[in-house]
Every structure is written in structure tokens, then in C-alpha cells.
Amino acid sequence: MKPRTRWEAVCTVDDLVPESGIAVWTEEGPVAVFYLPHRLPALFAISHTDPFSGANVLARGITGDLKGEPVVASPLYKQHFSLRTGICLEDDTVRVKTYPVLLDGNQIRLEVRANQQTSIAA
Amino acid sequence: MSKKTLIVIGNGMVGHHFLEQFCASPAAADFEIIVFGEEKQLAYDRVHLSEYFGGSTHADLAMGTLEWYTEQGIQLHLNEQVTGINRENRTLETPRGSYRYDELVLATGSYPFVPPIEGNDRPHCLVYRTLDDLDAIRASSEGARAGVVVGGGLLGLEAANALKSLGLEAHVVEFAPRLMPVQLDADGGALLRHKIEELGVQVHTEKATTAITEGEDARLRMDFSDESFLETDLIVFSAGIRPQDALARASGLEIGERGGIVINNHCTTSDPHVHAIGECALWEQKIFGLVAPGYTMARTLSAALNGDRELAFTGADMSTKLKLLGVDVGSIGDAHAQTPGARNIRFNDEQAGHYRRMVISEDGKTLLGAILVGDNSHYDTLLQYALNGITLPENPETLILPESQGGAPALGPDALPETASICSCHNVTKGDICGAIDAGCSDLGSVKAETKASTGCGGCTALLKNVVDSELEKRGVEVSKDLCEHFPYSRQELFHIVKVNGIRTFHTLISQHGKGHGCDICKPAVASILATCWNEHILATDHVPLQDTNDTFMANMQKNGTYSIVPRIPGGEITPDKLIVLGEVAKEYDLYTKITGGQRVDLFGATLSQLPEIWEKLIAAGFETGHAYGKSLRTVKSCVGNTWCRYGVQDSVGMAIRLEDRYKGLRAPHKVKMAVSGCTRECAEAQSKDFGVIATENGWNLYVCGNGGMRPRHADLFATDLSDEELIRTIDRVVMFYVRTADRLQRTSVWMENLEGGLEYLKQVVLEDSLGIGAELEEHMEGIVGTYQCEWKTAVEDPEKRKRFREFVNAPSQTDPVQEWTVERGQRRPVLESA
Structure with missing residues (x-):
């Protein structure tokens, strides 16, 4: 059975930086949200934690595409992570968590695990 | 069929090389090997023995591993001396037992x-x-002040180096009138002596030791004739080596008059089942005291044991190239011109400390030998001429003249015949x-992995790369110059496109001249080009996503995701008040504080x-960004x-501040470092910088394209005795060019080395304005200097x-939550370990 989830509002459109990422704090911890205005979809969300260093830095990496795949490069050791799947292009045994993300009016929402105590309504 | 037994006595470099060759051959399957x-x-690299005192261990010097011996099924008996050979029964004795062989290899x-000399058996x-x-030498050096090496040959000078590295006052005592008498002539020996004495090793030639007795002020006293x-x-x-032939002698094998186990062209001794290779073997009355001929013997014997009689040992080239106590020495072929009719060409630059001698044949067509002291850069070319009998040019002296005096460039790899030996090891x-x-x-x-070339002494590395x-x-096979998959252009071409078309954003550039959305290679490169061309703030909206994180946040990211801050301290000059502010800020935010190499x-x-x-806070106290991130x-x-x-002799701090204020903030393909020294003592280490300025009585000398770091390079003297204004104009031009x-990411040193025409071309462009682009x-x-802004000041105000x-x-x-801290030596540091 799929665990219960909820769509958490994490920031507004004004917080986003075009062609780059920002970090937000969620109940599941730090998440990086990227806004690539020249692509469809334009919003991506992956874990902010760089699995190679353990540091919370992925939102501060350079975005781009490699052979068409949207990616972010870790600012520490420069590995590339697919923004769609979270898979590391240099080492496909490493994968960061990805989050469904949507634009709701002016709000950016992420689908995160629902805490037992929290209501499913956001 | 039961296997035969092959025994090898001796586990040195040549013995090991033989095992490597033989184990890889078909015959290995027929033999048990002991x-x-x-x-x-286990066998180790004796050629680099002196590195043992420089911190190398046996493991660093080892030729192979125990695992390799195990994998090959070799029975290895180390620390076990063979005491006798019985050739009639084909057995040998050791203190631990008796062993039978079918084939025996002596690599002793x-x-x-x-x-x-009387007293040569005293302690020490x-x-x-x-x-x-x-x-033993290390143990003896405890409590010792001075040490003497008897013998001024190749090994003696190595030993002197070892004594020096143990901190002893080193002396070399040589019987002959000069150092390295076998390889060098009088002039070469004199120059080598001069250079070695400059390094603090005392050389005593024409000294015959008559007795060693107890000393008065030191442990020993040497009396000379x-x-x-x-x-x-x-x-x-x-004082030289002697072949270790005692076992062979005792077993009745044929021995040379002055020692050495006599072998034929297939490295077999007077007994068809006993073979000898390396320094113990005597071939045509000659002992070969170098590793390369020993390896050749090992290969020859391995082939012979496989039934291949085609390969024969026919002597070896005894040319050597080495660095003794840091001094280049090279000796090729008939260095002493003993060939009848041989003629000499000598080049002797006492000022630079370079000596070169060529020995050429009577008809002037072939190179017979050569001697080099002080600079081995001509060695590879000369060796190829000598070994391959390549016809000398009409004016052979050009081969050893400096290029500035009409010297010929090194022999290109194309000129070498297919048979040219590149790696003699x-x-x-x-x-x-x-x-x-x-x-x-x-x-x-x-190529190295496949052929093993350049994995021996390493002397041929540069030549191999050229070939x-x-x-x-x-x-x-062409190395693509494309920046990345998004732009089919080099950085230089992109720079041109941006400049000529007045392009001001990455988006315009990639949509008109590239494809896709960019990546972490092209985005920062283009950001740097845009910054150089238009000098807009790096946090302008269009530029933010192009920058590396360090540029985006104008600080240097560390392993736990926090940043370090380096305010500009021009020329390293700082008032006490500003220094206090740095201390106060660091204290308030609990910042780990360290002095950098750049003052x-x-x-x-x-x-x-x-x-x-x-x-x-820093800006309020008058600090500016230091661009340590850029x-x-x-x-x-x-x-x-x-x-x-x-x-x-000049105000070096004043000039350093002037230069730093002028060029601060300029975006370049890579970081740029400069230094200014106030006199030739060079305390600012300017010659290791991209731009080094050294004061003279008359102004400034400018050095360019030096580098420290991973690939150090001394800067080249570019112009001399410049006035302040001339200096700045010259640096302006070189920097901008x-x-x-x-x-992309090319430091000035590599850039200059890759410029066609190199330093001379750069001088023409900058000093003579050969391209007409100086102005x-x-x-x-000037435009960039005029639009400078402190990026941090602009950022905090917006x-x-x-x-x-x-x-x-x-x-x-x-x-x-991952930024956890611990305290070490009174300061905070991260506990996060990187994976």
C-alpha cells in the first residue's frame, strides 16, 4: 500500500531562481527545488543532500542538460544527478530521492510522506 | 610427464626481470621454479636506492609482490644463502637443505x-x-658529523648524496684526477666538481688512501699518500663493483681473469645447464654494471630456454643519463673519443654551468659519443643520433648550441627510424x-601499459610522449577542442563570437551559437567571457545561474557546505585596526582562522x-572582496x-598594491597570481607566479607564466629594467592577450607552452606589437579597471x-543539521567526513 502523503507548500514563485535551485526545509528534511523556465515541465525537486559528501548543497549546483537529460552538478565533487530520476550519471548505483512538485496558484508544493499526526489537507 | 626444475640464485633486479619474462613464456609450464x-x-630497485633516505620504504622500491610470486607458483627462499653447487649431480646446498635442478640461473x-687499505675493517x-x-649507514650516522665516500664515480656520488640527506658533512675522495673518470672528460669532470662543491659536498681528487686509523677529533682518520x-x-x-662469482668459481665454471662468469651470446656458461645474467656475467671480457644490459640478458636467456636461439646478447649500449645531487650528467657511447680519427666539438658555457661535447666520426657523418654536464635536455636527441647512426646535419655543432645561438631544435619523433630504441630498459x-x-x-x-615503455628508469618519458x-x-586522432556538447567552439572562438556580436547573455549565445541548455562546463566559461567583455555584476539576474557556487555566493564552499571568506589585503599590508576587525568578526561567528599562502x-x-x-561588517571596516572564489x-x-x-632597491609593497588594485576583479580563464620582490633575493617568490616582478637598481624585471602547485614552472624573464608605467602597460597587454x-581553465604557464612560437612569439606580440593589437x-x-565594483558591496546593498x-x-x-562541529587546537572544525 502506498504510504499516505500530502502536498506540502514549501515556497512561492518569487522565491525561485530561473535556471537554478533553492533549498527548502520539509518534514522529510532538506529538498532542492529547481526552476528551468526553458523546459517542460519547468519544476524539479530532489533531495538537497549530496550523497557523495553528505553535505546539503545540491540546490547550489549548476543546472543544465547532458544528452538532453536535465541535470544538476554537485558543487562539491561535480557528479551530475538527473533532475527527473535522481540517478547519478557517473555512478548509476547512486540515486538521490526525487519529489513530485507542482505549482498551485502562487505556491510551490511538494508531495511528502504524511506524518501520522498531521492532517492530509495542506 | 613430471616437471623439470629451474633454480634461480639471486633475487635482484635482473633476477626478478628474468622471472617476469620467463613466467610469461610457454616454457614456464614445463618447470617448477625455485x-x-x-x-x-624481495627484489627491489637498486637504481633508486638513495631515495630510501628520502623517505621511500622497501615497499616503494620493491619490484614485485609476494602475491605475484605465489600466483606464479614460484617457491621463494629469501634470506637463504646457497653455499655450494655440485654440477655433476645437478644439486645445490644451502644451510637448510639440498635441492636438485635441471637448469640453473646465476643472477648473483x-x-x-x-x-x-690497512684499517678498512674498522667499525664505521x-x-x-x-x-x-x-x-648500517643510517645507524652509523647517529652522533656523526662528517662522512667520507671513497670513490667519485656514479655510485660514489649517489652515496655522497645519501650522506648529505642524513645531515652529514659529505666528502668524496677520488683516486683519479676528476670525478666520474669513466664517463666524463677533464672539462666535464671539473664542471661537475664545481657544481657539487656548490651544493656543499667537498671533493678531494688525486688522493690515494694509505691507512685508516683512529681519529683525534672524529672517529676515524684517513691518511693519504x-x-x-x-x-x-x-x-x-x-670504489667500483666486482662480479659475485664465488659460487661459480668454487664449482669449477669458467671464470674471467679479473672475475666474472664467462657466458656466450645466449647467456649460458661453460656448463650447458648453468646460465648467468646481470652483473655477475662476463661477456667478451666485459662486465655490464647497468640495469638495461642485465634486462637484455634476462630476455635473451628466457628466449633461449624456450628454444629460441634467434635472440642473442650482442653487447649493450652503456650510455647513461642521470641526476647526481641534482646535477644533470649524461654520457653516450665513445665519450672519450677512442675511435681512430674521431673528432670533437665542445660547447662550454661556464656562466650557465653547461658543458657539452660531441665525438663525431672522421667523415663528420655520425655521432660516436657525447658528454653532457649541467643540462641533459640534448641527451635524447644525441642518443638517437648515436644509437641509430642517423646522418648528422651539415653543421653538427648546431645540435649542442643553445637555440638562441643558432642551435637546432630537438630531433623530432618523425626523424627516428622504426628501429630506434625509445626505452632501453x-x-x-x-x-x-x-x-x-x-x-x-x-x-x-x-601505450605504457601495453609495451612497458618508460616503466623502468623513466628516463625516456618525454621522448615517449612525443613519439x-x-x-x-x-x-x-584529434583531440577535440570543443568546449562541451553544447558549443562546437573553443573558449577562444567563443570569446571572439561574444565580443564581435556584442552578446551579453548566455541564453542569447546558446540559442544562436550552441544547442541544448548548457552545463557546468560551458556556463561558468561563458560567464567568465561575459565578465571580461562587459564587466557586469556577477549576480545580475542573467548571470546568477551560470556561476559555480563559489562565484554565485562569492565565497569558497568547504566540504560540509559552509563557506570560507577571504577579504582583500592588497600586497599583504594591513593596519592593526583592520586586523582587529578580522579578529572580532571571526570571534563573533566562531570562524576557524588561518593565514593563507598569499599573505x-x-x-x-x-x-x-x-x-x-x-x-x-567587513565592508564597514573598509574591506573589499578578495575574489578567492573567482x-x-x-x-x-x-x-x-x-x-x-x-x-x-624599490618599493615592492607600493607596486604590489598598485598592481592588485588595478587587476582585482578581472575575470580570466583561470586564477591569476602575482608577486613583487624588492630585490634579487626574491623573498616574494615572484618567479613561481603567473606574473612576477623583481626590482632592479633601474626599475623592474618582469617574469611571466610561472606556476606553483601541482605542476611547478619557473616564470620566464620577459622584459628588464622597466619603469612603473612600462611595467603596467606590459602586464596589461599580456594579461589581456x-x-x-x-x-578554459588554462593557467598562463600551459597557455604559453601551447602558444605557437612560445615565449618569443609572446614577446613579439606584446613588446613589438607584431599583431598591431597593443593599443x-x-x-x-582600462575599460575593465574603470568599471570595477566590489561585488560584495553591491550584493549586501541589494x-x-x-x-x-x-x-x-x-x-x-x-x-x-549536518553541520556539526568539534574543537581542535582551540578552534572549531567540521566533524562531517566526506564519503
């Missing part, structure tokens, strides 16, 4: 010759051959290298959100100069830009 080594260690090497009289010997004497605490005999020819490339090797590394590069180029202060451990707050000018290091120093033409380069630089420094945009009070 190896006896007298030393307790040599032992150091100790001259028959030592030799230099094995790791045990070196341990000319009635002089020398006191020393230890003596190392290195492993006998790899140019043809072998071409073969490896044709079989699929596509770079230097794979491989040239052969790859011939086959049309600045680095503050570590600031979180993203603290950066603007910290910079507000591919731009870092620092202009300086010594204190003539305002304080009694040796200084570099910024416009260099590749344009200066104007461009609320929109400050928004970027929120750690978590939706939770300002949330701290990053």
Missing part, C-alpha cells in the same frame, strides 16, 4: 669493491649496495610503439545566511621592500540579491 635470495627482502649480481667503515647497508689526512666519523667505500622501439597504437592504444597510458603524440596525430587571512565555517551579515586575480604577494629592508586567447588590449583593460543567501527559503531559523 628462487634463492640472500637478502631478506656484484659486491662493492673495498680497496685493500661501510659499503653502499643493499638496504641492509643503508640501514701525499701525507695529507682527513678526519671523519664514517667511511663508505664505493624494456627494449621498446619506435616500431613497437607504432604497433601498439595500431593495435588500439589511443593514449600515452595505454606517441606524433603517431596519434598522423593517424588522425591574507582565511575565515572558515560561515553558513550561507551568515555571509551577507559578515560582509556588512577565476581572477587572487593576490599580489610582496616582500617589505626598500622602505624597511636594508637590501631593497591571455584572457582573450587561453582555453586595443590596453584600452580593453535586498533582491541578498535573497539568494537564505539557507532554506521557507525556514529562516532552521540550521543545517
Whole structure:
């Protein structure tokens, strides 16, 4: 059975930086949200934690595409992570968590695990 | 069929090489192999023995591993001395037992010759051959002040180096009138002596030691035949080697008059089942005391044991190239011109300390031999002429003249015949290298792995690279200059496109001249080009996503995601008040504080959100950004100069500050470092910088394209006795020409080396304005200087830009949970270990 989830509002459109990422704090911890205005979809969300260093830095990496795949490069050791799947292009045994993300009016929402105590309504 | 037994006595470099060759051959399947080594260690690299005192261990010097011996099924008996051979029964004896052989290989090497001098067996009289010997020398050096090496040959000078590295006052005592009498002539020997004495080794030639007795002021006293004497605490005999032929002699094998086990062209002794290789073997009355001929014998014998009688040992080239105590020495072929009719050409630059001699045939067509002291850069070319009998040019002297005096450039790899031996240790020819490339090797590394070339002494590394590069180029293998998959242009071409078309954003550039959305290679490169061309703020909206994180946040990211801050301290000059502010800020934010190599202060451990707050305080105290995060000018290091120093001849601090203020903030293909020294003592280490300025009585000397770091390079003297204005104009031009033409992440040193025409071309462009762009380069630089802004000042004053420094945009009070700290030596440091 799929665990219960909820769509958490994490920031507004004004917080986003075009062609780059920002970090937000969620109940599941730090998440990086990227806004690539020249692509469809334009919003991506992956874990902010760089699995190679353990540091919370992925939102501060350079975005781009490699052979068409949207990616972010870790600012520490420069590995590339697919923004769609979270898979590391240099080492496909490493994968960061990805989050469904949507634009709701002016709000950016992420689908995160629902805490037992929290209501499913956001 | 039961297997036969092959026994190898001796586990040195040649014995090991033989095993490597033989185990890889078909005959290995027919033999049980037993190896006896007298030393307790596995075969090690004796050529680099002196590195043992430089910190190398047996493991660093080892030729193979125990695992390899196990894998090959070799029975290895180390520390077990063979005491007798019975050739009739084909057995041999050791203190532990008796062993039967079918084939026996003697690779017993040599032992150091100790001259028959009275007292040579006293304590602290030592030799230099094995790791045990070196341990004994080290033990003897405890409490010793001075040490003497008897013998001024190749090994003797190595031993002197070892004594020096143990901190002893080193002396060399040589019987002959000069050092290295076998390899060098009088002039070469004199120059080598001069150079070695400059390094603090005392050389005594024409000294015959008559007795060693107890010393008065030191442990020992050496008396010489000319009635002089020398006191020393230890003596190392290195007066030549003698073949270790005792076992062979006792078993009745044929031995040369002056020692050595007599072998034929297939390395077999007077007994068809006993063979000898390496320094113990005597071929045509000659002993070969170098490793390369020993390896050739090993290969020859391995072939013979496989039934291949084609391969024969036919003597060996005894040319040598080495660095003795840091001094280049090379000797090729008939260095002493003993061939009838041979003629000499000598080049002797006492000023530079370079001596070169060519010995050429009577008809002037072939090179017979050569001697080099002080500079081995001509060695490879001369060796190829000598070994391959390549016809000398009409004016052969051009081969040893400096290029500035009409000297010919080094022999290109194309001029070498297929048979030219590139690596003599492993006998790899140019043809072998071409073969490896044709079989699929596509770079230097794979050619080395395939052919083993350049994995022996390493002397042929540069030559090998030239051959491989040239052969790859011939086959049309081209290194792509494209920046990345998004732009089919080099950085230089993109720079041109941006400049000519007035392009001001990445988006315009990629949609008109590239494809896709860019990546972490092209985005920062384009950001740097845009910054150089238009000098807009790096946090302007269009430029933010192009920058590396360090540029985006104008600080240097550390392993736990926090940043370090380096404020600019021009020329390393700082008032006490400003220094106090740095201390106060560091204390307030608990920042780990360290002095950098560039005379600045680095503050570590600031979180993203603290950066603007910290910079507000620093800016209020008069600090500016130091661009430690950028591919731009870092620092202009300086010594204190003539305002304080009694040796200084110019105001080096003043000039350093002027240069730093002028070039700060300029975006370049890579970081740029500068330094200014106030006199020739060079306390600012300017010659290791991209731009080094050294004061003279008359002005400034400019050095360019030096580098420290991973690939150090001394800067080249570019112009002399410049006035302040001339200096700045010259640097303006070189910097701007570099910024416009260099590749991405190419330091000035590599840029210059890759410029066609090199230093001379750069001088023509900058000093003679051969391209007519001098004024344009200066104007461009003036424009950049005029639009400088402190990026941090602009950032902290703009609320929109400050928004970027929120750690978590939706939770300002949330701290990053992985940033944990511990305290070490009184300061905070991260506990996060990188994976």
C-alpha cells in the first residue's frame, strides 16, 4: 500500500531562481527545488543532500542538460544527478530521492510522506 | 610427464626481470621454479636506492609482490644463502637443505669493491649496495658529523648524496684526477666538481688512501699518500663493483681473469645447464654494471630456454643519463673519443654551468659519443643520433648550441627510424610503439601499459610522449577542442563570437551559437567571457545561474557546505585596526582562522545566511572582496621592500598594491597570481607566479607564466629594467592577450607552452606589437579597471540579491543539521567526513 502523503507548500514563485535551485526545509528534511523556465515541465525537486559528501548543497549546483537529460552538478565533487530520476550519471548505483512538485496558484508544493499526526489537507 | 626444475640464485633486479619474462613464456609450464635470495627482502630497485633516505620504504622500491610470486607458483627462499653447487649431480646446498635442478640461473649480481687499505675493517667503515647497508649507514650516522665516500664515480656520488640527506658533512675522495673518470672528460669532470662543491659536498681528487686509523677529533682518520689526512666519523667505500662469482668459481665454471662468469651470446656458461645474467656475467671480457644490459640478458636467456636461439646478447649500449645531487650528467657511447680519427666539438658555457661535447666520426657523418654536464635536455636527441647512426646535419655543432645561438631544435619523433630504441630498459622501439597504437592504444597510458615503455628508469618519458603524440596525430586522432556538447567552439572562438556580436547573455549565445541548455562546463566559461567583455555584476539576474557556487555566493564552499571568506589585503599590508576587525568578526561567528599562502587571512565555517551579515561588517571596516572564489586575480604577494629592508632597491609593497588594485576583479580563464620582490633575493617568490616582478637598481624585471602547485614552472624573464608605467602597460597587454586567447581553465604557464612560437612569439606580440593589437588590449583593460565594483558591496546593498543567501527559503531559523562541529587546537572544525 502506498504510504499516505500530502502536498506540502514549501515556497512561492518569487522565491525561485530561473535556471537554478533553492533549498527548502520539509518534514522529510532538506529538498532542492529547481526552476528551468526553458523546459517542460519547468519544476524539479530532489533531495538537497549530496550523497557523495553528505553535505546539503545540491540546490547550489549548476543546472543544465547532458544528452538532453536535465541535470544538476554537485558543487562539491561535480557528479551530475538527473533532475527527473535522481540517478547519478557517473555512478548509476547512486540515486538521490526525487519529489513530485507542482505549482498551485502562487505556491510551490511538494508531495511528502504524511506524518501520522498531521492532517492530509495542506 | 613430471616437471623439470629451474633454480634461480639471486633475487635482484635482473633476477626478478628474468622471472617476469620467463613466467610469461610457454616454457614456464614445463618447470617448477625455485628462487634463492640472500637478502631478506624481495627484489627491489637498486637504481633508486638513495631515495630510501628520502623517505621511500622497501615497499616503494620493491619490484614485485609476494602475491605475484605465489600466483606464479614460484617457491621463494629469501634470506637463504646457497653455499655450494655440485654440477655433476645437478644439486645445490644451502644451510637448510639440498635441492636438485635441471637448469640453473646465476643472477648473483656484484659486491662493492673495498680497496685493500690497512684499517678498512674498522667499525664505521661501510659499503653502499643493499638496504641492509643503508640501514648500517643510517645507524652509523647517529652522533656523526662528517662522512667520507671513497670513490667519485656514479655510485660514489649517489652515496655522497645519501650522506648529505642524513645531515652529514659529505666528502668524496677520488683516486683519479676528476670525478666520474669513466664517463666524463677533464672539462666535464671539473664542471661537475664545481657544481657539487656548490651544493656543499667537498671533493678531494688525486688522493690515494694509505691507512685508516683512529681519529683525534672524529672517529676515524684517513691518511693519504701525499701525507695529507682527513678526519671523519664514517667511511663508505664505493670504489667500483666486482662480479659475485664465488659460487661459480668454487664449482669449477669458467671464470674471467679479473672475475666474472664467462657466458656466450645466449647467456649460458661453460656448463650447458648453468646460465648467468646481470652483473655477475662476463661477456667478451666485459662486465655490464647497468640495469638495461642485465634486462637484455634476462630476455635473451628466457628466449633461449624456450628454444629460441634467434635472440642473442650482442653487447649493450652503456650510455647513461642521470641526476647526481641534482646535477644533470649524461654520457653516450665513445665519450672519450677512442675511435681512430674521431673528432670533437665542445660547447662550454661556464656562466650557465653547461658543458657539452660531441665525438663525431672522421667523415663528420655520425655521432660516436657525447658528454653532457649541467643540462641533459640534448641527451635524447644525441642518443638517437648515436644509437641509430642517423646522418648528422651539415653543421653538427648546431645540435649542442643553445637555440638562441643558432642551435637546432630537438630531433623530432618523425626523424627516428622504426628501429630506434625509445626505452632501453624494456627494449621498446619506435616500431613497437607504432604497433601498439595500431593495435588500439589511443593514449600515452595505454601505450605504457601495453609495451612497458618508460616503466623502468623513466628516463625516456618525454621522448615517449612525443613519439606517441606524433603517431596519434598522423593517424588522425584529434583531440577535440570543443568546449562541451553544447558549443562546437573553443573558449577562444567563443570569446571572439561574444565580443564581435556584442552578446551579453548566455541564453542569447546558446540559442544562436550552441544547442541544448548548457552545463557546468560551458556556463561558468561563458560567464567568465561575459565578465571580461562587459564587466557586469556577477549576480545580475542573467548571470546568477551560470556561476559555480563559489562565484554565485562569492565565497569558497568547504566540504560540509559552509563557506570560507577571504577579504582583500592588497600586497599583504594591513593596519592593526583592520586586523582587529578580522579578529572580532571571526570571534563573533566562531570562524576557524588561518593565514593563507598569499599573505591574507582565511575565515572558515560561515553558513550561507551568515555571509551577507559578515560582509556588512567587513565592508564597514573598509574591506573589499578578495575574489578567492573567482577565476581572477587572487593576490599580489610582496616582500617589505626598500622602505624597511636594508637590501631593497624599490618599493615592492607600493607596486604590489598598485598592481592588485588595478587587476582585482578581472575575470580570466583561470586564477591569476602575482608577486613583487624588492630585490634579487626574491623573498616574494615572484618567479613561481603567473606574473612576477623583481626590482632592479633601474626599475623592474618582469617574469611571466610561472606556476606553483601541482605542476611547478619557473616564470620566464620577459622584459628588464622597466619603469612603473612600462611595467603596467606590459602586464596589461599580456594579461589581456591571455584572457582573450587561453582555453578554459588554462593557467598562463600551459597557455604559453601551447602558444605557437612560445615565449618569443609572446614577446613579439606584446613588446613589438607584431599583431598591431597593443593599443586595443590596453584600452580593453582600462575599460575593465574603470568599471570595477566590489561585488560584495553591491550584493549586501541589494535586498533582491541578498535573497539568494537564505539557507532554506521557507525556514529562516532552521540550521543545517549536518553541520556539526568539534574543537581542535582551540578552534572549531567540521566533524562531517566526506564519503
